[in-house]
Amino acid sequence: MGLVGVLAGVAPGPSLTEEVPALVEGHLDLLQAGVLVGAEALGGPARGEEALLLGHELVDPAEHGVVVHTADATQTGHAWVMPARELVVLGTASQAPTRHRNHNGYLLRWDAEGILFDPGEGTQRQLLLAGVASSAVTRICLTHFHGDHCLGLPGILQRLSLDHVAHPVDVWYPAAGQEFYDRLRRCALYNDTVDVRPHPVHREGVVDPGPEPFALVAARLDHRTETFGWRVVEPGGRRMLPALLDAAGISGPDIGRLQREGSVVTDSGRRVTLGEMSEPRLGQVFAFVMDTRLCDAAFALADGADLVVCESTFLDRDADLAAAYGHLTAAQAARVAKEAGARKLVLTHFSQRYPDDAGFADEAAAIFPDVVVARDLDRVPVPPRREHSGGAEQRAHG
Numbered sequence: 363m364g365l366v367g368v369l370a371g372v373a374p375g376p377s378l379t380e381e382v383p384a385l386v387e388g389h390l391d392l393l394q395a396g397v398l399v400g401a402e403a404l405g406g407p408a409r410g411e412e413a414l415l416l417g418h419e420l421v422d423p424a425e426h427g428v429v430v431h432t433a434d435a436t437q438t439g440h441a442w443v444m445p446a447r448e449l450v451v452l453g454t455a456s457q458a459p460t461r462h463r464n465h466n467g468y469l470l471r472w473d474a475e476g477i478l479f480d481p482g483e484g485t486q487r488q489l490l491l492a493g494v495a496s497s498a499v500t501r502i503c504l505t506h507f508h509g510d511h512c513l514g515l516p517g518i519l520q521r522l523s524l525d526h527v528a529h530p531v532d533v534w535y536p537a538a539g540q541e542f543y544d545r546l547r548r549c550a551l552y553n554d555t556v557d558v559r560p561h562p563v564h565r566e567g568v569v570d571p572g573p574e575p576f577a578l579v580a581a582r583l584d585h586r587t588e589t590f591g592w593r594v595v596e597p598g599g600r601r602m603l604p605a606l607l608d609a610a611g612i613s614g615p616d617i618g619r620l621q622r623e624g625s626v627v628t629d630s631g632r633r634v635t636l637g638e639m640s641e642p643r644l645g646q647v648f649a650f651v652m653d654t655r656l657c658d659a660a661f662a663l664a665d666g667a668d669l670v671v672c673e674s675t676f677l678d679r680d681a682d683l684a685a686a687y688g689h690l691t692a693a694q695a696a697r698v699a700k701e702a703g704a705r706k707l708v709l710t711h712f713s714q715r716y717p718d719d720a721g722f723a724d725e726a727a728a729i730f731p732d733v734v735v736a737r738d739l740d741r742v743p744v745p746p747r748r749e750h751s752g753g754a755e756q757r758a759h760g
């Protein structure tokens with residue numbers, strides 16, 4: 363049962379906000395609950411009403427009288443639109459966990475999808491601390507098989523079964539590490555019920571063409587073992603224009619029908635097309651650049667991305683160590699973001715040789731200002747869509 367079923371089961375209550383703890387207990391995590399609460403705050407589904415979410419669009423608004431859209435941050439007509447795309451940082455330490463940093467681990471929330479990247483040891487517990495249900499994980503991507511990027515896989519897979527997660531979970535990983543995948547997949551005894559679908563990646567390029575909800579692209583990085591970085595590419599779409607809809611007298615369920623069917627006939631008998639009532643909208647892009655030296659693939663992955671997660675194990679004063687061990691410095695990561703025209707950069711995977719993270723922030727911000735030096739359990743929203751698409755050109759790399 364997907365998100366639709368979960369939310370449809372929410373009973374009317376005194377207040378959606380008060381219901382949040384119960385929702386969480388019922389395996390509906392904080393983000394999904396937040397969508398409901400936020401929709402109400404925007405004048406969306408009042409308490410007691412049903413809210414049905416299906417990834418990007420509510421199903422059959424005519425039947426349910428309400429539209430909740432999770433892919434945008436704007437309100438259009440009867441569509442209440444909430445951001446549901448964010449990075450949940452589960453761990454930020456390279457090599458070994460520290461008192462304040464768990465091994466790697468990142469969950470990208472993308473509407474109804476949740477991609478777990480590089481689950482290091484302890485990721486299962488970090489999910490709990492982050493308030494995210496295991497059922498949020500729909501896909502897993504591993505960059506490579508050094509322990510800090512994969513030792514959490516067995517625990518996560520066991521947890522998915524323990525929680526009776528009903529949806530399949532696709533796992534992408536470098537094919538050269540198949541023997542490590544096989545061991546991690548079968549290293550302990552438990553009631554293994556989840557449909558885990560392995561996808562060894564042999565070459566760079568598109569590994570899942572999508573196009574909905576996104577395409578997944580792999581690019582080979584330059585590390586000490588075969589390593590793939592990842593790029594999540596949403597297809598372009600259309601942005602509805604509320605002023606034009608109002609002027610044409612199109613509202614409520616007719617908006618959904620216009621989106622689905624491409625045209626509607628207004629009360630005055632005029633046929634209005636989707637093209638007239640909307641403008642092209644660029645898809646969003648997320649990039650995940652982990653253990654690597656500076657290489658073309660790092661720039662290609664980050665090209666024009668809305669959000670880039672990039673390792674910065676070292677500071678520039680230790681650039682020789684970074685090169686020797688196949689890693690980046692904070693300055694190099696910032697260069698990647700800057701030259702690739704990315705919008706927001708998240709630095710992570712820090713060496714424990716540095717007593718604090720101030721140096722990373724200073725070094726990167728001098729080159730690329732919009733930088734977040736990640737700490738465990740941080741949540742970094744994917745930046746709102748660009749206002750003007752400038753055409754429907756798509757920026758996929760394959």
Ligand SMILES: [Zn+2]
Pocket residue numbers: 506508585653
């Ligand atoms: Zn590594």
